[in-house]
Amino acid sequence: MAPDPPDDPYVLHARLLAADEAAFREVYEAYVPLVLGVATRVIRDRTAAEDVAQEVLSHLWERPLSYDPARGPLRAWLLVLAHHRAVDWVRREEKRRGLAAPHEAPRGDETADAATDGLVALRVRAVAAGLPDTLREPLLLAYYGGRTYRQVAAELGIPEGTAKTRLRTALRVMAAALAAEGITP
Structure with missing residues (x-):
């Protein structure tokens, strides 16, 4: 697992809020392999996964207020966001191709699902706390x-x-x- 960027999460968040490109570069370098890995396991298409990873990291750059360091680690937030965006991509593709039955959820890789379930459980506990x-x-x-x-x-x-x-x-x-x-x- 990639290490957190060197800054304290609150300092890093403040730098992102200030549109500090060096802070974003640190986040990108630390997390793009993880974000891309989750997206690839769910989508099973490297090119589409790269698009999803770019979308996730662009979301952080464009809307840094959507991440709150008090609610948990940036890594967890990015991976949950990547998983959700990847699942949305799969659903859109299935709908576009006419393959999905109504209310049918796509089946992702079990490892990615287990990792995401763990991250979601972590977030649920943090919100409850x-x-x-x-x-x-x-x-x-x-x-x-x-x-x-x-x-x-x-x-x-x-x-x-x-x-x-x-x-x-x-x-x-x-x-x-x-x-x-x-x-x-």
Whole structure:
């Protein structure tokens, strides 16, 4: 795996926000092999994968605010974005060729899928960790502790309706945060 660029992630992000070409070059050199590798494994066409990799890195250059170093490492964000863009490319191609059945997801390389699943899980945990305590506690009890909303309410000493509301709110906040990073169900 390529190392992170030498700067602190916040310093690097500030440099990208300032349109520092040297910072972008550091990111490009550090991550283009990984981004291209994920895109190639999903698309299985080197030329198309190169286009997707260029699209991903151009996205960072043109919209550096879309990456937030507080939410996780740049590497993870770029790889998740590469995977999503590559899957979108495959879907567009299948639709263009008339091969895809409605709602059929393309089958990617199992290694790429496993890597992406791990990165998505990392992002989900990071987003959950960033929730306020009032939302995070019920969410962790329900989804990681296997409790019902009634059990969550009893354990936290809150009304059942409040437990339901907090769970729904936590899920909505997480879905919005993940969607902003291109991670959708």
